[in-house]
Amino acid sequence: MKIKKKIPLIDQASKLGFWGGKFGGNYVPETLKKPIEDLEILFNKLKNDKRFIAERDKYFKNWVGSPTRFIKLENLTNHVGGAQIWSKVVSDANGGAHKIYNATVHCLLAKRSGKKFIIGDTGAGYAGKMLSMAAKKFGLKCKIFMGAKDIARQQPNVKAMKKNGAEVIPVYSGSQTLVDAVSECMRYWVANCDTTAMCVGSTVGPAVFVRICGWSTSQISRELKVQLIDEFGSIPKKLKLYNCVGGGSSSFGFWNEFMDYDKKQCEFIGVEAGGPAKSKKHAAPLTYGSKIGILHGAAQYVNQDLDGQIEETESISAGLDYPGISPLHCFLKDTKRARYTAATDEDALNAYKTVTKFEKLRPSLEPSHAFSIAIKEAKKLTKDTIVVVNSCGDAYKDREILIKRLGKKYVEPN
């Protein structure tokens, strides 16, 4: 299993949609074969179409707000005392997280295919919020599927979705989190694929959705590459890119443009959700060696029992609370291009406390997982090492959890 150079990773899948011969694919009901094939044809055409790319870039620039900031965290660096710690503040993007890239592209594709409705899943509520924003912008009617447990814990985003005119459909089956929301969204698509476009909220699902999402979030690393060269004159000799990994959309987008660099120069570190320190449940299939299985149309490492039933996950961060992981990350793990580790709920909360104490930055619980590992490792690294953490979401949505776990003083009063 090997990564090819000079070919985008999203285009390295086989004809049947497998990366490395075993991750991804299209394990879907027959009914979805046709709409997926239609979407593939459309996407393959448009991703190389200069006018479409120009249209995408126009919206990314004027509406999403590109580029997002690349800043040095001076105080944190001094406090930690090791590598330089920087952040790519992707939460600057319109709506407050990276999910806006994928949502925008899916709406543009839906418009091109003449669909009037768009549906999507959401965990932390960001994918749903962004899809509702983009749907409103492009005049599409929108339904968002969200686990009942997540609706309760991510209210600010639920309110935002409703304000944007989307219908939020609570999912009560199973663990009532992201995994069930994705299943329900796919079921709805099975029944309505003739009129409705589906947006999968991360680099998961049938192969074409993995590709579209990866293509969209890669905007993050395109910007970062330019910003690094502006700042350092060239890509630093020792660069480490830390990102949280749930489904894997922000991390993939954060790394994509650096894929062909030697990992000694440019290392990728993915941080999964280890769950509560005292719990056996987690959302870290790569870190804890889960077996390959099929989830939501794709083969991937996934938390499951011996029979193949998908296991319930547990994490303080709704956005990482997913038993599977993108086929792209499975491929990056097995080819050893990226390294994966996990942070617990408590680690993430502590990192949030540290970052907000020293910096004017409020990473949500998802990137707080990445900060936790980055801070730990930066201590042991030399000053010429550039550590960059993708702060891919804003903590506003986590207000309730943060107040409950840390107290009011850690939450800004807006």
Add this chain to the structure above:
Amino acid sequence: MLNPISLAFKKAKQENRAALLTYTVAGDSSKKQSLDILNSISKNADILELGVPHNTPVADGSQIQTSAYRAIKNGIKMNDIFKIVKDFKKLNKNKPIILMGYYNMIFQYGENRFLSKCKSSGVNGLIVVDLPWPENKDFAKKCKKESIYFIQLLSPTTSEQRLKKIIRDSHPMNYFISMLSTTGGKLKVSPKSILKNYNKIKKINPKKEIVIGFGITEKTIGKLKSADGLVVGSAICKEITKSLRHRQNPVTNVSKLVKKLKSKIL
């Protein structure tokens, strides 16, 4: 020897009627009860589909989901399902059984081990909801070697060209999904237009048995009786749920329902 599935179609044809296929979830609401249900409905059903419950079903509506979650909660495992089939076959040697489920359960069991277990317990056919053509080609070949029918699904979205290719590679029985829906949806297209699609498929190769499923109930089954076979699933799962809620015996109620379904296609 002819696969009992083909025999069942032959018998129904001799009686000048469609074959009745039922779907129940293995282990719903318990291992014993699901076996009792199979034993009791086998009098009126020609082919029994037994669902392998999975907890992230992407094509099942609420009725089958409820049954599946109930069965999983009550502890059903893959090996229990094979045991149910084996016990059923002890009493009903020639009644065909089809296992229907999602690929991950087969993948985790191991394709070869799964098939040999199917064979030894008496499974006659397999429907794998999320293993479409052409991804299923290799697995379908393995099934054939074990004399187990791999049943292809066909949908209203399946293009003409694709239909031809799937049917060319298919085993003697195929399954036409009546409409764009998860299982158990309300029949949103007219039986007439379902039959029109059905006949189009049938024409490609009249020798292949085509059953129609999804959204078929007591009310609609009669209007589709010109098909080779008709599958009723969600309506049965719903009956089990209803019986449990009213503290009635699901075995008796489901048997009555299947008897009634049969009477509508005679």
